[in-house]
Amino acid sequence: xxxxxxxxxxxxxxxxxxxxxxxxxxxxxxxxxxxxxxxxxxxxxxxxxxxxxxxxxxxxxxxxxxxxxxxxxxxxxxxxxxxxxxxxxxxxxxxxxxxxxxxxxxxxxxxxxxxxxxxxxxxxxxxxxxxxxxxxxxxxxxxxxxxxxxxxxxxxxxxxxxxxxxxxxxxxxxxxxxxxxxxxxxxxxxxxxxxxxxxxxxxxxxxxxxxxxxxxxxxxxxxxxxxxxxxxxxxxxxxxxxxxxxxxxxxxxxxxxxxxxxxxxxxxxxxxxxxxxxxxxxxxxxxxxxxxxxxxxxxxxxxxxxxxxxxxxxxxxxxxxxxxxxxxxxxxxxxxxxxxxxxxxxxxxxxxxxxxxxxxxxxxxxxxxxxxxxxxxxxxxxxxxxxxxxxxxxxxxxxxxxxxxxxxxxxxxxxxxxxxxxxxxxx
Amino acid sequence: xxxxxxxxxxxxxxxxxxxxxxxxxxxxxxxxxxxxxxxxxxxxxxxxxxxxxxxxxxxxxxxxxxxxxxxxxxxxxxxxxxxxxxxxxxxxxxxxxxxxxxxxxxxxxxxxxxxxxxxxxxxxxxxxxxxxxxxxxxxxxxxxxxxxxxxxxxxxxxxxxxxxxxxxxxxxxxxxxxxxxxxxxxxxxxxxxxxxxxxxxxxxxxxxxxxxxxxxxxxxxxxxxxxxxxxxxxxxxxxxxxxxxxxxxxxxxxxxxxxxxxxxxxxxxxxxxxxxxxxxxxxxxxxxxxxxxxxxxxxxxxxxxxxxxxxxxxxxxxxxxxxxxxxxxxxxxxxxxxxxxxxxxxxxxxxxxxxxxxxxxxxxxxxxxxxxxxxxxxxxxxxxxxxxxxxxxxxxxxxxxxxxxxxxxxxxxxxxxxxxxxxxxxx
Numbered sequence: 001x002x003x004x005x006x007x008x009x010x011x012x013x014x015x016x017x018x019x020x021x022x023x024x025x026x027x028x029x030x031x032x033x034x035x036x037x038x039x040x041x042x043x044x045x046x047x048x049x050x051x052x053x054x055x056x057x058x059x060x061x062x063x064x065x066x067x068x069x070x071x072x073x074x075x076x077x078x079x080x081x082x083x084x085x086x087x088x089x090x091x092x093x094x095x096x097x098x099x100x101x102x103x104x105x106x107x108x109x110x111x112x113x114x115x116x117x118x119x120x121x122x123x124x125x126x127x128x129x130x131x132x133x134x135x136x137x138x139x140x141x142x143x144x145x146x147x148x149x150x151x152x153x154x155x156x157x158x159x160x161x162x163x164x165x166x167x168x169x170x171x172x173x174x175x176x177x178x179x180x181x182x183x184x185x186x187x188x189x190x191x192x193x194x195x196x197x198x199x200x201x202x203x204x205x206x207x208x209x210x211x212x213x214x215x216x217x218x219x220x221x222x223x224x225x226x227x228x229x230x231x232x233x234x235x236x237x238x239x240x241x242x243x244x245x246x247x248x249x250x251x252x253x254x255x256x257x258x259x260x261x262x263x264x265x266x267x268x269x270x271x272x273x274x275x276x277x278x279x280x281x282x283x284x285x286x287x288x289x290x291x292x293x294x295x296x297x298x299x300x301x302x303x304x305x306x307x308x309x310x311x312x313x314x315x316x317x318x319x320x321x322x323x324x325x326x327x328x329x330x331x332x333x334x335x336x337x338x339x340x341x342x343x344x345x346x347x348x349x350x351x352x353x354x355x356x357x358x359x360x361x362x363x364x365x366x367x368x369x370x371x372x373x374x375x376x377x378x379x380x381x382x383x384x385x386x387x388x389x390x391x392x393x394x395x396x397x398x399x400x401x402x403x404x405x406x407x408x409x410x411x412x413x414x415x416x417x418x419x420x421x422x423x424x425x426x427x
Numbered sequence: 428x429x430x431x432x433x434x435x436x437x438x439x440x441x442x443x444x445x446x447x448x449x450x451x452x453x454x455x456x457x458x459x460x461x462x463x464x465x466x467x468x469x470x471x472x473x474x475x476x477x478x479x480x481x482x483x484x485x486x487x488x489x490x491x492x493x494x495x496x497x498x499x500x501x502x503x504x505x506x507x508x509x510x511x512x513x514x515x516x517x518x519x520x521x522x523x524x525x526x527x528x529x530x531x532x533x534x535x536x537x538x539x540x541x542x543x544x545x546x547x548x549x550x551x552x553x554x555x556x557x558x559x560x561x562x563x564x565x566x567x568x569x570x571x572x573x574x575x576x577x578x579x580x581x582x583x584x585x586x587x588x589x590x591x592x593x594x595x596x597x598x599x600x601x602x603x604x605x606x607x608x609x610x611x612x613x614x615x616x617x618x619x620x621x622x623x624x625x626x627x628x629x630x631x632x633x634x635x636x637x638x639x640x641x642x643x644x645x646x647x648x649x650x651x652x653x654x655x656x657x658x659x660x661x662x663x664x665x666x667x668x669x670x671x672x673x674x675x676x677x678x679x680x681x682x683x684x685x686x687x688x689x690x691x692x693x694x695x696x697x698x699x700x701x702x703x704x705x706x707x708x709x710x711x712x713x714x715x716x717x718x719x720x721x722x723x724x725x726x727x728x729x730x731x732x733x734x735x736x737x738x739x740x741x742x743x744x745x746x747x748x749x750x751x752x753x754x755x756x757x758x759x760x761x762x763x764x765x766x767x768x769x770x771x772x773x774x775x776x777x778x779x780x781x782x783x784x785x786x787x788x789x790x791x792x793x794x795x796x797x798x799x800x801x802x803x804x805x806x807x808x809x810x811x812x813x814x815x816x817x818x819x820x821x822x823x824x825x826x827x828x829x830x831x832x833x834x835x836x837x838x839x840x841x842x843x844x845x846x847x848x849x850x851x852x853x854x
Contacts, residue, residue, distance in 0.1 A: 013655040015465060017452015018662065024470065025444015038442060039477050043451065043468040046653060050466050057484040075637035075654055106634075124641065125634040169827055207533075207552040210502035214551065226473060227502055228440040237445065287721075287742070293733075294714075294724025297742035301720030304796050304829055312748040314741050315714070315724035321739040321782055325752060355748055369731050400596050402731055 002037045002241070003065070003191035006058030006159075010071040010080055011166060012045035022168045023069040030175060032239075035191030039063065046077035055087045059158050065187045066159045070166030072145035074125025081148060084161050085133030089153030092131040098138055098146060099130035105144050137181045139164075142173035149181040160187055193242055199255055200265040201234040202415060202425040209234060209259070216254045222247050231411040233270070234262075264424040270414050271299065277421035278309045278359070283387070285417070286355030287313030288326045288347030290338065291365035291381065295410040311355040316347065326350030337376070339364050341395055344382035352386060359387040359420070363413050365398075367405045381409045383427070385420045392420040394427045429464045429668070430492070430618035433485030433586075437498040437507055438593060439472035449595045450496040457602060459666075462618030466490065473504035482514045486585050492614045493586045497593030499572035501552025508575060511588050512560030516580030519558040525565055525573060526557035532571050564608045566591075569600035576608040587614055620669050626682055627692040628661040629842060629852040636661060636686070643681045649674050658838040660697070661689075691851040697841050698726065704848035705736045705786070710814070712844070713782035714740030715753045715774030717765065718792035718808065722837040738782040743774065753777030764803070766791050768822055771809035779813060786814040786847070790840050792825075794832045808836045810854070812847045819847040821854045 007027055013019045024041040031038055042058065044050040051071070058066055071080030085092040103126050129145055132138055139147030148163040160183035164171045178184060201209070206229045213225065222244030228235045236255065240248055256263060265273060278285060289296045297313030300306060314325050319338055322328040328346040336342050344362040352360025361384070368378030379398040385391065394416055398408045415427035434454055440446045451468040458465055469485065471477040478498075485493055498507030512519040530553050556572055559565055566574030575590040587610035591598045605611060628636070633656045640652065649671030655662045663682065667675055683690060692700060705712060716723045724740030727733060741752045746765055749755040755773040763769050771789040779787025788811070795805030806825040812818065821843055825835045842854035 011655070012651075012653040013662070013664070015451075015468060016455045016459075016664070017449075018664065019655060019657060020447055020452075022444075024442075025447075028443050032443075039471065039474075040481060041442060041470040043470070044466065047466075053484075053488055054467060057480075061480055074634040075640065077653060122634055125637055169831065207501040207549055210552055213502065224439075226439040226504060228438070228446060230446060235440070235445065237440070237443070284745075286748075292725075293728030293737075294721035294726075294740055294742065297721030297744075298719075298725050298833075299721075301742065301744060302830075302833075306720075307744055307798075310720075310744050312742045312744040312752070313721055314752065315721065315728065315739045317724075317728060317734055317737050317739040318711075318782070321713075324783075325739070325741065325781060354752060355745070356751075371734075403729075404596065406725075406729075 002035055002194055003188055004063045005031050005036050005038050005065040005067060006061060006063040007038060007041045008051065008054045008058065008066070008068045009041060009043045010046065010051055010068060012077070014070070015043050015045045023164070023166065023171055026168065026172065027067055027069070032194055032196060034179065034188055035194045036065065036188060037194065046071060046079065048079055048083050051080065051083045052087060055084070055161070063159055064190070065184065066161040067164060068161060069164050069171060072129065072147070072163070072165045074128055074144075078128070080163055081131050081133070084148070084150050084163050085136070088133065088150045088158070088161060089156060090133035090135055090150060092133045094127055094130050095132040095138065098132065099126055102126045102129050102141060102144055102146070105141060109144070137183070139174050139177045139181070142170040143167060145170065147174045147178060149178060149183050151183045160184060194239055195242065196237060196239050197248060198267055199236040199252065199263060200270070201236070201259055201262040202232060202264050202427070203262040204234060204259055206234060209236070212254055212258045216250065219250045220247050223251060225251070231408050232415070233411070262425045264418065270418050271303065273422060274414055274417045275303060275306070275309060277418075283358035284309055284311050285359040285361065286311045286351040286357035287361050288316060288351035289313060289361075289363040289413075290316055290322070290347070291367040292363050292406050292409045292413070293317060293367075295406055296361065296363060296413050299410055299414065311357045314351060314354075322347065326354060339366055339376050339380055339382065341382045341384070341393060344384040345386070345391070345393065348384040348386045359385065359417070361385045361413050361417060363409050365405065365409055367402045369402055379405050381405065381412065383409065383413050383416050385413070385416045387420055390420065392416050392427070429462055429621050430615055431466050431490045432458050432463050432492040432494060433488060433490040434465060434468045435478065435481045435485065435493070435495045436468060436470045437473065437478055437495060439504070441497070442470050442472045450591070450593065450598055453595065453599065454494055454496070459621055459623060461606065461615055462621045463492065463615060464621065473498060473506065475506055475510050478507065478510045479514060482511070482588070490586055491617070492611065493588040494591060495588060496591050496598060499556065499574070499590070499592045501555055505555070507590055508558050508560070511575070511577050511590050512563070515560065515577045515585070515588060516583060517560035517562055517577060519560045521554055521557050522559040522565065525559065526553055529553045529556050529568060529571055529573070532568060536571070564610070566601050566604045566608070569597040570594060572597065574601045574605060576605060576610050578610045587611060621666055622669065623664060623666050624675060625694055626663040626679065626690060627697070628663070628686055628689040629659060629691050629854070630689040631661060631686055633661060636663070639681055639685045643677065646677045647674050650678060652678070658835050659842070660838070689852045691845065697845050698730065700849060701841055701844045702730060702733070702736060704845075710785035711736055711738050712786040712788065713738045713778040713784035714788050715743060715778035716740060716788075716790040716840075717743055717749070717774070718794040719790050719833050719836045719840070720744060720794075722833055723788065723790060723840050726837055726841065738784045741778060741781075749774065753781060766793055766803050766807055766809065768809045768811070768820060771811040772813070772818070772820065775811040775813045786812065786844070788812045788840050788844060790836050792832065792836055794829045796829055806832050808832065808839065810836070810840050810843050812840070812843045814847055817847065819843050819854070
């Protein structure tokens, strides 16, 4: 049995969806690397009683380690440190040395800003941020908020609580110190290696895969298999201990036997595969996109170092932009309309020519919610890719909202590049 | 006291961060419209025991309604319906009429697909999806998965559980039927109106705001105030019942008195303000962006109907693209480099000219992690906006990761447009 951890994410802004939580998933992955499994993540607002019950729930569920994120700022709704201290039976008081270190950081940050901070505002906020439960380990601030490792008070049993700040950069910067703290090392001492592998299929329905898994179920002891269908990609993620490596080999064999034609990756994302294929040949790429409005350019430039392969893209929303920036012939636009296989091909050609790239991609479609017709309903998407050795194209109608159509066309374009450059299942 | 609900999000893919949860936040907002407050969201993997303890935790926390999302698919790891039925003391059995309706949907979907589904795979999956706990209300499928409203068994007390599918479009499509189901109507009968208002500031630090809130704290009874700083924007969201309207007026007055110059919105997002300002004048906009790689074009085209105001954009990653597609003078590039105020202005001018737009925006910078120098460190960003009545510019060094620099430059560009079109605090 692997070691287990529970995570409490605090913040009304996360609970109500104004900010997406990035810390829970990041911590789940960081813990997995230490052989620790996360059973649940509880998101609570900035209310002390909700935070207390979340701590009690996770603590009572038998986890070896508890982690909280957020609620360490200077405002009154930032109450995590005090609540955790109380929960662990350890009263908090201001640590004067820590208070001075935070004050120095705040002073330095204020000097960089145009807005002048009222000194009394800072003082109250800093004192609040320097509150430390008795016997807790302080994790030095990466921003202004220190983290804490708070063991349960003497004589009681329960997991230690690691208190981390909400901003992802601060949390991630503080993580090595948290893992090195003695109570955390002790809690994780029993953890063993937990492997994670991913297979990626393009095309087959999830129900078909379910049938394969049922058929070989008795050969898969020790594997925890999760399947997830998104944007046409079927992702199979398996976690297992080192003793189940043979079972994983059997799983891979069964999936390859039944879905070999659809299996496009045994790990890397489609984005990584496309980047690698371009770099292997020393090729560059450029984009001409309409309905995806810039998302494809943004996605291709997401990875560090992408400037070696991506020359750029045109988000040609207006027809005039398609003509003037990407040389889409006005006759084509008039004859078949902007949403057509011909214009997708012309956008790909135009991008390739204008940017002087080896490979061009074109995307055109109707993202909606308006603009659909009986012949070209909302969700109609045409894609084209062209390179030195050939071309590929795809036309379809995507179901769903404007956001879904924009994102799905972007994913389809990346798969069309994969098909053109590497082969595998057609986009 | 408002009615309270608890939400359980299921799915190992959500727990491990491979898929971001969009349902918890959407439901929290939908429930708020019914006067229902969400105290916590629990994310669990596809393990029956974790789902059971999450249900027990939330059920025991005194909520009036429980909602689960996900785990209704055809695969073996989709186990929500059965676990909820058992938890509520209601054994499940296959509903033959429902099974036939799901089969008809699957047949229709299969006909649209190139991949042929093995009939026995579908049959097992469909039977699984047609499992209904005794006495539960079936919510008709929007995709293939039906939803459920499962009251607790006779003689026991506890909140009803609404079981909804994971795909956001299916969940949202099913929501009206869920709210109309008798057990849900009954659970929400005591809910009263819950208002939510937002103020948005640009510039001041959160600690300063905290001081203002402390000063007027005794005048704010009945308000639940959450502050959240992100990408330079300080968002103040307040929830309250109708009887606290005067307290909200006092809060607004205090913030206006202390931060009037930074207050740029009493509700709409900066994106909405910019769109409205352009539409009021009948103006169009075009983008020339480098380090943001397409994100600014994508953001400006996110809203439905944005094609009336956005002509398009060029993601000019390579210097050759800046020259050839946006007429950035090669002499400027050579003299001051691509990351400079001069090139930001030239990108804005070039986009405006080439697309024939009323307003042009330019963004250039070093997103990192490589490419920084002592003079131009990673995070250096220059922005420019130009329109018929004038121009605006901003230069700064953004801290953080590649992703942070890309996103922050995008937000800064939208604020620069706001400054140019509406005024308010300088970006």
